[in-house]
Amino acid sequence: ExxxxxxxxxxxxxxxxxxxxxxxxxxxxxxxxxxxxxxxASGFTxxxxxxxxxxxxxxxxxxxxxxxxxxxxxxxxxxxxIYLAGSEQNSQEASDAARNAGALFLxxxxxxxxxxxxxxxxxxxxxxxxxxxTDARTTDLASVLLLASLHSRSIHITGVSSKEDLDLITMAKxxxxxxTCDVSVFSLFLSQEDYPELSFLPTxxxxxxxWENLAGIDCFSIGVLPSMVAKALGLEATPGVGVQDAxxxxxxxxxxxxxSVQSIIDHFHDAPVRIFNLxxxxxxxxxxxxxxxxxxxxxxxxxxxGSINRVSVHDETVCLDxxxxxxxxxxxxxVDTSRARFGSVV
Amino acid sequence: ExxxxxxxxxxxxxxxxxxxxxxxxxxxxxxxxxxxxxxxASGFTxxxxxxxxxxxxxxxxxxxxxxxxxxxxxxxxxxxxIYLAGSEQNSQEASDAARNAGALFLxxxxxxxxxxxxxxxxxxxxxxxxxxxTDARTTDLASVLLLASLHSRSIHITGVSSKEDLDLITMAKxxxxxxTCDVSVFSLFLSQEDYPELSFLPTxxxxxxxWENLAGIDCFSIGVLPSMVAKALGLEATPGVGVQDAxxxxxxxxxxxxxSVQSIIDHFHDAPVRIFNLxxxxxxxxxxxxxxxxxxxxxxxxxxxGSINRVSVHDETVCLDxxxxxxxxxxxxxVDTSRARFGSVV
Ligand SMILES: [Zn+2]
Ligand SMILES: [Zn+2]
Ligand SMILES: [Zn+2]
Ligand SMILES: [Zn+2]
Ligand SMILES: [Zn+2]
Ligand SMILES: [Zn+2]
Ligand SMILES: [Zn+2]
Ligand SMILES: [Zn+2]
Numbered sequence: 001e002x003x004x005x006x007x008x009x010x011x012x013x014x015x016x017x018x019x020x021x022x023x024x025x026x027x028x029x030x031x032x033x034x035x036x037x038x039x040x041a042s043g044f045t046x047x048x049x050x051x052x053x054x055x056x057x058x059x060x061x062x063x064x065x066x067x068x069x070x071x072x073x074x075x076x077x078x079x080x081x082i083y084l085a086g087s088e089q090n091s092q093e094a095s096d097a098a099r100n101a102g103a104l105f106l107x108x109x110x111x112x113x114x115x116x117x118x119x120x121x122x123x124x125x126x127x128x129x130x131x132x133x134t135d136a137r138t139t140d141l142a143s144v145l146l147l148a149s150l151h152s153r154s155i156h157i158t159g160v161s162s163k164e165d166l167d168l169i170t171m172a173k174x175x176x177x178x179x180t181c182d183v184s185v186f187s188l189f190l191s192q193e194d195y196p197e198l199s200f201l202p203t204x205x206x207x208x209x210x211w212e213n214l215a216g217i218d219c220f221s222i223g224v225l226p227s228m229v230a231k232a233l234g235l236e237a238t239p240g241v242g243v244q245d246a247x248x249x250x251x252x253x254x255x256x257x258x259x260s261v262q263s264i265i266d267h268f269h270d271a272p273v274r275i276f277n278l279x280x281x282x283x284x285x286x287x288x289x290x291x292x293x294x295x296x297x298x299x300x301x302x303x304x305x306g307s308i309n310r311v312s313v314h315d316e317t318v319c320l321d322x323x324x325x326x327x328x329x330x331x332x333x334x335v336d337t338s339r340a341r342f343g344s345v346v
Numbered sequence: 347e348x349x350x351x352x353x354x355x356x357x358x359x360x361x362x363x364x365x366x367x368x369x370x371x372x373x374x375x376x377x378x379x380x381x382x383x384x385x386x387a388s389g390f391t392x393x394x395x396x397x398x399x400x401x402x403x404x405x406x407x408x409x410x411x412x413x414x415x416x417x418x419x420x421x422x423x424x425x426x427x428i429y430l431a432g433s434e435q436n437s438q439e440a441s442d443a444a445r446n447a448g449a450l451f452l453x454x455x456x457x458x459x460x461x462x463x464x465x466x467x468x469x470x471x472x473x474x475x476x477x478x479x480t481d482a483r484t485t486d487l488a489s490v491l492l493l494a495s496l497h498s499r500s501i502h503i504t505g506v507s508s509k510e511d512l513d514l515i516t517m518a519k520x521x522x523x524x525x526t527c528d529v530s531v532f533s534l535f536l537s538q539e540d541y542p543e544l545s546f547l548p549t550x551x552x553x554x555x556x557w558e559n560l561a562g563i564d565c566f567s568i569g570v571l572p573s574m575v576a577k578a579l580g581l582e583a584t585p586g587v588g589v590q591d592a593x594x595x596x597x598x599x600x601x602x603x604x605x606s607v608q609s610i611i612d613h614f615h616d617a618p619v620r621i622f623n624l625x626x627x628x629x630x631x632x633x634x635x636x637x638x639x640x641x642x643x644x645x646x647x648x649x650x651x652g653s654i655n656r657v658s659v660h661d662e663t664v665c666l667d668x669x670x671x672x673x674x675x676x677x678x679x680x681v682d683t684s685r686a687r688f689g690s691v692v
């Protein structure tokens with residue numbers, strides 16, 4: 001897949017499948033177009049949207065999910081799925097809406113009391129063939145892993161950013177618990193060493209542990225972390241902040257010998273497709289590995305490499321040298337309501 | 347075991363083995379004598395002491411454990427064991443002191459951060475043949491159950507007082523997790539219906555759930571709850587508050603048809619001996635089931651039945667009609683340092 005096509009200038013070109021963003025954050029429902037355009041230009045041909053906007057948790061039942069799907073169907077430039085948020089009260093409403101949802105998202109900060117009962121109720125009612133994803137940390141993470149195990153459910157932990165949490169997940173995997181996880185690309189490239197005031201970033205030691213245990217991390221993600229960083233630094237939160245930086249950051253790590261192109265494909269396409277039961281992307285991105293590129297000022301003039309030459313979907317070029325060449329929002333809700341969990345999908 | 351010996355007045359007499367207090371609270375090390383005297387008179391011939399006094403956690407390493415064992419060896423009127431407290435930092439010191447400890451007690455309120463790492467460290471180092479006991483609740487309970495399971499350790503949950511926690515433990519047992527639990531006798535007979543201001547008491551609904559699921563509760567206990575109630579009500583905390591009330595409360599439930607004498611034996615002798623690997627008590631208590639007795643004013647003039655006629659240890663009478671007839675503190679530290687966990691003990 002990596003070839004020396006561009007022989008004259010010795011540039012190395014690689015081709016990857018369209019990447020899958022499993023935790024795409026829309027600040028508001030007005031942003032589906034801008035986020036998905038930025039996604040396409042950045043190599044992401046699928047967005048699974050988190051159920052929370054800047055105004056809080058918004059997708060919690062049949063009506064709010066239908067509304068979100070409708071807006072996104074009009075506006076999105078990539079195919080998409082939309083997650084439903086599981087609250088302390090809505091286990092029944094959530095399961096009623098499951099058919100059109102991409103997954104159940106359990107936002108742990110939103111629970112005041114009775115987390116155990118609330119999570120148990122969701123595990124009991126949410127259909128077996130639909131994934132469950134959560135941002136639980138530390139004790140809450142241990143708790144949700146136990147509940148998943150007691151209910152014989154698989155669970156995906158998103159945005160892991162500490163050695164302690166990763167160790168716990170690794171131990172659970174060793175004991176055959178059905179758990180998968182992702183780490184935000186921002187957590188791999190920003191730490192409290194860069195911004196001591198941002199306590200939600202991993203410590204340098206935590207970040208080192210993430211890199212050393214990439215084999216135990218199933219997926220890469222983007223998530224809300226880039227928006228949190230931008231906000232904390234007083235930067236204008238452009239739509240899709242973080243999306244543009246993800247692939248250049250990872251390709252720079254490839255150039256630095258810390259990562260392989262295959263690992264990017266594994267973590268940003270193959271595992272997401274498998275874990276979230278999504279269609280394999282009929283889409284390609286062509287990158288030049290060693291060509292200088294730029295990343296956000298958040299990374300303080302980091303020297304970055306890896307430019308995206310072309311993105312094509314269904315064999316049609318949608319983006320060329322950074323410029324979008326599609327003008328219609330043709331993204332579809334890609335939640336197959338009949339597909340079985342972990343079923344084979346082409 | 348229940349016989350109509352006292353035929354003339356139709357009193358029903360029952361004989362029970364000496365009871366085992368698995369969570370005996372000493373306000374200070376000066377109280378071993380008074381507590382164990384009150385214990386003997388109340389039918390408890392063995393005390394396993396919690397590692398916390400009124401001044402906080404005090405037994406955390408070899409030195410503090412040796413000191414406590416020395417004081418208790420001089421002062422105690424019952425055989426005893428002493429638990430060691432597992433803190434956020436002392437996993438190594440705790441395992442060094444394990445040989446002479448009755449069990450490792452994990453006091454969950456004492457953990458600030460990093461609960462998962464701290465508990466994991468204890469599970470990794472504490473010897474396999476020694477029990478681990480914890481007062482974890484709700485999410486912390488779920489978390490500690492996961493960690494016990496991941497480390498293939500058994501765990502005992504003390505002082506369960508809510509339906510939610512009991513349901514979780516029951517579910518864990520159903521999934522073959524090695525977990526046992528106890529409920530304080532006070533939680534069975536006092537609720538927030540009696541004292542709405544005492545939020546640490548079970549609600550009436552929680553208390554109902556405890557009674558309905560006695561089969562899923564391994565042991566009865568006393569614990570710190572009686573001292574907490576006495577303190578909150580502004581009563582003088584006499585040494586052994588709660589100890590005197592335990593058997594009369596349970597025997598009253600026998601008279602009311604809510605409990606059997608065999609269930610008291612199961613929960614206050616057989617299961618504690620099995621779970622905490624203690625010697626079967628070579629001790630007997632003779633009670634008259636239907637004779638009026640008194641319980642603490644905490645229970646608001648509750649009509650109580652079941653008087654203790656005689657307590658004997660090693661075939662010698664130690665208490666007759668409420669009066670202690672021993673004058674020497676002959677209690678021994680009964681932690682057999684060679685005995686295997688769950689080994690057969692006579
Ligand atoms: Zn290809
Ligand atoms: Zn419409
Ligand atoms: Zn398509
Ligand atoms: Zn279930
Ligand atoms: Zn007998
Ligand atoms: Zn001495
Ligand atoms: Zn003895
Ligand atoms: Zn272990």
